[in-house]
Amino acid sequence: QLRENNAQQRFARSVVNMDDMLNLEDDLVSNVEKLAEALARKAKTIKWGVFKMMKRRQEYKSSMEIFANPIDTFSLIRHMQSNWLMWLLYLETPVGQEELFFVDSRMPLLPKYFDFIDAAEGIRKMQATYQMFSSDIAKGLLDGVQYNSSLKPIDCLAIGLHLMNNSRWYAAEQWISASIEAYDQKSSQTDMELLRGPKLADLCRILGQVQMKQRNHEGALQAYQVALKLSPHDPEIYEEYRILEKRDLTLSDIEPIEQDKDNSHERLVLPPCCSGRCQVPRNLSNLYCVYNHVTSPFLQLAPIKTEILSIDPFVVLLHDMISQKESTLIRTSSKEHMLPSATTDPDASDDETQVDTYRTSKSVWYSSDFNDTTKKITERLGDATGLDMNSTEFYQVINYGLGGFFETHLDMLLSEKNRFNGTSDRIATTLFYLNEVRQGGGTYFPRLNLTVFPQPGSALFWYNLDTKGNDHMGSLHTGCPVIVGSKWVMSKWINDMGQEFTRPCVESSLSSNEVLSAERLII
Numbered sequence: 302q303l304r305e306n307n308a309q310q311r312f313a314r315s316v317v318n319m320d321d322m323l324n325l326e327d328d329l330v331s332n333v334e335k336l337a338e339a340l341a342r343k344a345k346t347i348k349w350g351v352f353k354m355m356k357r358r359q360e361y362k363s364s365m366e367i368f369a370n371p372i373d374t375f376s377l378i379r380h381m382q383s384n385w386l387m388w389l390l391y392l393e394t395p396v397g398q399e400e401l402f403f404v405d406s407r408m409p410l411l412p413k414y415f416d417f418i419d420a421a422e423g424i425r426k427m428q429a430t431y432q433m434f435s436s437d438i439a440k441g442l443l444d445g446v447q448y449n450s451s452l453k454p455i456d457c458l459a460i461g462l463h464l465m466n467n468s469r470w471y472a473a474e475q476w477i478s479a480s481i482e483a484y485d486q487k488s489s490q491t492d493m494e495l496l497r498g499p500k501l502a503d504l505c506r507i508l509g510q511v512q513m514k515q516r517n518h519e520g521a522l523q524a525y526q527v528a529l530k531l532s533p534h535d536p537e538i539y540e541e542y543r544i545l546e547k548r549d550l551t552l553s554d555i556e557p558i559e560q561d562k563d564n565s566h567e568r569l570v571l572p573p574c575c576s577g578r579c580q581v582p583r584n585l586s587n588l589y590c591v592y593n594h595v596t597s598p599f600l601q602l603a604p605i606k607t608e609i610l611s612i613d614p615f616v617v618l619l620h621d622m623i624s625q626k627e628s629t630l631i632r633t634s635s636k637e638h639m640l641p642s643a644t645t646d647p648d649a650s651d652d653e654t655q656v657d658t659y660r661t662s663k664s665v666w667y668s669s670d671f672n673d674t675t676k677k678i679t680e681r682l683g684d685a686t687g688l689d690m691n692s693t694e695f696y697q698v699i700n701y702g703l704g705g706f707f708e709t710h711l712d713m714l715l716s717e718k719n720r721f722n723g724t725s726d727r728i729a730t731t732l733f734y735l736n737e738v739r740q741g742g743g744t745y746f747p748r749l750n751l752t753v754f755p756q757p758g759s760a761l762f763w764y765n766l767d768t769k770g771n772d773h774m775g776s777l778h779t780g781c782p783v784i785v786g787s788k789w790v791m792s793k794w795i796n797d798m799g800q801e802f803t804r805p806c807v808e809s810s811l812s813s814n815e816v817l818s819a820e821r822l823i824i
């Protein structure tokens with residue numbers, strides 16, 4: 302029912318509806334093909350009729366006797382009286398109504414303008430995070446990896462115009478330039494014409510406009526000169542060029558520059574180290590791999606390979622936590638139920654959630670005992686962490702689509718003023734990686750200088766609260782934008798209330814006698 306209420310498919314936010322979209326395109330194309338066939342059939346019939354009538358006309362012309370013969374006269378009158386009525390009816394009968402109706406009925410299922418915005422923002426955030434050039438992206442070069450795909454000039458232009466709408470002049474200029482660069486290749490020109498997209502002269506004109514916005518008067522003049530050369534008779538380009546030229550003489554410093562949209566917020570939330578390449582050396586002395594066989598008696602038989610990634614906050618990568626079969630099962634059975642992920646405002650009076658731009662994915666929730674698989678995984682997680690799985694939230698299966706990401710955030714919910722007043726909070730987070738991501742999509746901890754790339758079957762576990770039960774700012778983390786592929790994860794938040802015996806609150810440092818949880822490994 303939720304799904305029905307939610308008319309928004311949000312195509313760009315996950316890969317789960319991409320199949321639907323391609324199938325829809327197949328249906329639409331075969332329908333238009335049927336329409337073309339019906340039109341061709343009708344045209345053929347009309348041509349046949351015209352041919353017949355011309356033939357008859359020819360015969361009349363060659364016969365001098367025509368109007369002396371009552372048979373011919375009768376036949377002609379009858380033909381003129383009734384056949385033309387028939388023809389009119391035939392010509393007027395609409396063709397391909399059914400096919401047109403089909404196309405019309407599918408329109409609501411097509412991506413909407415907000416899907417385009419989602420997709421363009423996905424590209425923009427991916428570009429900003431991994432610091433890629435627009436022209437590289439356009440040529441299929443993504444963060445150093447060359448792919449066999451490219452953007453058309455009209456694609457680059459669409460991104461450029463979207464950025465212009467958002468006053469992101471600098472980024473927009475890059476994309477308009479990329480569209481001009483892509484235009485130079487011959488093959489794409491026909492595409493533009495087919496789609497009735499703008500001409501090269503228009504692209505140069507738009508480049509001039511975006512340069513003017515940044516007060517690059519010189520550049521703008523040059524761009525307009527090229528535009529004029531390409532389209533010398535375009536009155537609009539000419540007029541704008543004239544105004545620009547005059548401004549050259551009168552331009553004063555009083556004229557305000559159109560400010561580029563402030564990016565300082567974004568620099569904070571889209572960290573530059575998602576690629577994992579700018580990791581500065583971390584203090585690795587206490588970091589190691591161990592076989593954990595201490596947090597549950599069962600682990601004596603089947604210890605869990607545990608990679609210690611950070612001591613404070615305690616962050617570990619638990620290996621072989623979920624089998625390929627289990628991951629596949631979870632992914633495939635979730636597909637049908639995924640909805641755009643929402644976020645909660647912890648301090649809001651109601652429980653209202655919203656679909657926002659800082660978390661672009663789709664997700665679905667399952668209780669721990671939803672089925673045998675979730676039950677088994679919960680048991681394994683309890684063994685691996687030593688925490689009480691009775692105090693946890695539902696599992697959330699998440700899929701990230703085009704440039705899908707989760708801006709830098711903390712997972713705990715309560716603000717300082719609401720802490721310790723009997724409300725539970727998320728003491729720890731577990732993130733099961735359910736598939737391999739071809740490029741990008743790491744989980745990044747800016748304060749720890751740690752980027753963890755999804756490894757199928759493993760689970761990343763960390764504490765959000767320190768040993769006194771307060772926010773641990775070191776747990777700040779980012780779901781980095783996916784570059785290529787799609788990212789499937791399953792999260793589980795573990796509550797603090799209920800862990801009093803497994804991970805007690807202590808004033809000073811922990812001792813292994815008090816702690817039953819996986820932190821035992823480092824004490």
Ligand SMILES: O=C(O)CCC(=O)C(=O)O
Pocket residue numbers: 707712732742743744745778779780781790792
């Ligand atoms: O996808 C990721 O890597 C991070 C996800 C996350 O932070 C969350 O679900 O709270």
Ligand SMILES: [Fe+2]
Pocket residue numbers: 710711712730778
């Ligand atoms: Fe998170």
